[in-house]
Amino acid sequence: MQVQDTDLKLLRIFDTIVRCGGFAAAQPVLNVGASSISEYMSQLETRLGLRLCERGRAGFRLTEEGAELHAAAQRLLGAVDSFHLEAGALRNQLSGVLRFGMIEATLTDQHSPLPVAIREFGQMAPEVRLHVQIETPGSMEQHVLDGRLHLAVGPFPAQIPGLDYLPLYxxxxxxxxxxxxxxxxxxxxxxxxxxxxxxxxxxxxxxxxxxxxxxxxxxxxxxxxxxxxxxxxxxxxxxxxxxxxxxxxxxxxxxxxxxxxxxxxxxxxEFQIITRKGGEPTRVVQAFCKQLRAAAIDANRARRGGE
Incomplete structure (x- = not known):
């Protein structure tokens, strides 16, 4: 089918529903009622000619086709977000959606550069919206490879072809x-x-x-x-x-x-930044990586000073 703006809107709604685990949990995120979400899903299923999910008393569950479509939708939405990042860079403007992956349980680490880097990046590029996903290292590698994530930070002991690995902390x-x-x-x-x-x-x-x-x-x-x-x-x-x-x-x-x-x-x-190999990263991705590295250097200096 020819993808139109309305299709992208429906796919983003579908992606949010899946990430939230159902219609009810997605309502406050989407800021719409249950009837509207149900109508959006019906529109998408009619447009595609597929049954994407089962919903009812038994709860929310993706069909086999729905799971495959969700993976494809994430790749498509990631590519669209990359396009917006690059288009903004051509106008000398850092804007768009940056899809960033990280592992859980890092917030209590006083030596982690992530909070400082996110703060500094947010002040430098206020028009960029961060879309943060908490995943396992293996999932992040796969999702950076297929374009669902622009970059990720975590421990990656078995480096795989197709990705660039930059030591962080x-x-x-x-x-x-x-x-x-x-x-x-x-x-x-x-x-x-x-x-x-x-x-x-x-x-x-x-x-x-x-x-x-x-x-x-x-x-x-x-x-x-x-x-x-x-x-x-x-x-x-x-x-x-x-x-x-x-x-x-x-x-x-x-x-x-x-x-x-x-x-x-x-x-x-060993925590590293991973990006997809081949082609120069967008200016937004480069700017965020620069902030991560600067924050990591400062955190390492502070740690050595405290030892």
């Missing part, structure tokens, strides 16, 4: 156990790796093999993509696992978690 990771775990009482002393090899490890899905090798285990007992899920498993007392100290601090101060032998079991995640 490091995040410390410590090994933790809960107060109900057998290792809790001796966690502050030296704990030999032989005492860890038979423990149950909640590993990061994208770093599982590295953590298993470090602790000389045969396999992880659980694999979790996000920090909150891993923290929950560790707090249960059944698992040990790596967490960023800034994230674990409230539970450590409350006596619920203890860091295991921090002198010997410490790793770092």
């Amino acid at each position: 490091r995040e410390e990771q410590g090994l933790y156990c809960a107060s109900t775990h057998p290792l809790f009482e001796r966690a502050g002393t030296h704990v030999p790796v032989s005492a860890l090899s038979n423990q149950r490890l909640a590993a990061r899905a994208y770093l599982g093999s590295q953590e298993v090798k470090l602790l000389r285990m045969t396999q992880a007992a659980a694999s979790v993509d996000n920090v909150e899920g891993r923290a929950m498993l560790i707090l249960s007392g059944n698992y040990i696992g790596f967490l960023p100290p800034h994230y674990a601090r409230p539970w450590v101060e409350g006596g619920l978690l203890h860091r295991i032998d921090p002198e010997h079991y410490v790793t770092h995640l």
